[in-house]
Amino acid sequence: MNRRERVSEVMRTGQRRLIEAFERVDGFGRFLEHDWERPGGGGGWARSLEGGRVFEKAGVNMSAVHGKHVPPSLAKQHPEAEGKPYFATGLSLVLHPLNPFVPAFHANFRYFEVGEAGDEGELWWFGGGADMTPNYPFEEDPVHFHRTLRALCERHPQADYPAMKETCDRYFTVRHRNEMRGVGGIFYDELSPPGQGSFETDLAFTEDGLATLIPAYLPIVERRKDMPFGEREREWQLYRRGRYVEFNLVYDRGTLFGLQTQGNIEAILMSMPPYARWEFDYHPEPGSAEARMLEFLQPRDWVGVHAEVAAAHSDGTGR
């Protein structure tokens, strides 16, 4: 197998396992298959679940596209790729849980090749990331999430958790609100610089990353999914999802790239929440859990000394 076939196999396996894990925790909803072809070359395997018991809306999509000339947005980031043929494959997932106490979750793993060298590209690189968006300030949730991602990075020398965490904090900022979309995670444009890394070790990180999504996120789902909630929590969740929409439509590079290039609109906008709301000049009651959540939306060290102390003192209620 050439490189792109090996990456595709890892991603397909990852997609299948993630879907199985999410269906198991949901216990009711099923992912439906929506395969699509891209007129310019390639296509995708979208998998979408709606109306589950745990997940109100979820998507786990894979796509693989290729073309004769790298698109402008890619050339902008990688000038050395301009005008060359390219291949890009990726797996993206977005989960919007029903229970407002369960965080939303997003992850993306991608692989690029540009140029031609036999049946492979001259240059290749991996990108990716994972971030979590809670609505309520349970300290132990981001602490667990970040610790699991830090441990992933520590298993792979080329993965720098502090740098990837900082990139994530910066990337997932709703700039016009001066707040993050959630509590961050990790994000990297290039796991190793194009042409300078080891394909084997970078593929191994990607495989481990895909597998690590489950222990990073599902324990949090398990401990929150049956917490009782009412209209107040639901309305706050929908309000926070409005910010999620603002981020994705105004700032998210992948979304804007997809819309500009007339990609598969439904797969691109799979990230949209099932319901969202906006209210003019809304401010949660000072001191409430909703107001305290805003403190979580600024960059914070979730795994250092501060986090250890916070986790030890947390009463686990988040309210």
Place this chain on the structure above:
Amino acid sequence: MNRRERVSEVMRTGQRRLIEAFERVDGFGRFLEHDWERPGGGGGWARSLEGGRVFEKAGVNMSAVHGKHVPPSLAKQHPEAEGKPYFATGLSLVLHPLNPFVPAFHANFRYFEVGEAGDEGELWWFGGGADMTPNYPFEEDPVHFHRTLRALCERHPQADYPAMKETCDRYFTVRHRNEMRGVGGIFYDELSPPGQGSFETDLAFTEDGLATLIPAYLPIVERRKDMPFGEREREWQLYRRGRYVEFNLVYDRGTLFGLQTQGNIEAILMSMPPYARWEFDYHPEPGSAEARMLEFLQPRDWVGVHAEVAAAHSDGTGR
């Protein structure tokens, strides 16, 4: 009074009359006052109604801002203004009705001055527009709306309805969906080219335009607001509002300009609907009213011969 004071007076009067008219038809909701100041110069008088009987969420905002150098987005459209001081004032309104059979409505009237000449600008021009976004295909509603706007234009020789209608069709297109946000209306960047029009006649058009919003829209509200509806119509309304959000956050120049320049976020995002939803790969049942609505979302002659025939044959149910 200098020019900017005269425009401000016309807009303030327009704002007051529109608010009175919308409160009267609502019969319950009241507009609350949210005044704000802009650190760089100027401010705004936002008026917001939420939870009305007819209007689920409505905003009628006025702002007047000035600065030493025209912002980049304005200079891009008007290179002759680059580097000069500017003054901009405008009135924007967005109405999101509760009943899915009542169209959403948006209008904006704006005035710019650049350069300095005594207490006025060297160059000035007016911009504006009004567009309507129904969820159900009642032919007589866009026919009435467009006829009223055409009659407005016919009262003012400098206003070219066909050109303004075409600009509106083009502007309010959700390009990644290849559909319009609604049934359009009129839109113009410059009522007369900067420095070439008559201030008096352009101000008179603006004043007449503000007054015409009421007969253009309220009769449609009156005939739809008490139509019974259920979950199906509500869900379709929220789905269509998702497209409204997509347009405003991805394409609307005013929204993006506001977000980029860190304007008053709440006033800028007043246009967001109270609730919206997204569903993966949703298609209304063929032949249903919801499916037929999609035919309304392509540019169409609403006032010509075709429209006359359609209106005469309409059974008025739209379903």
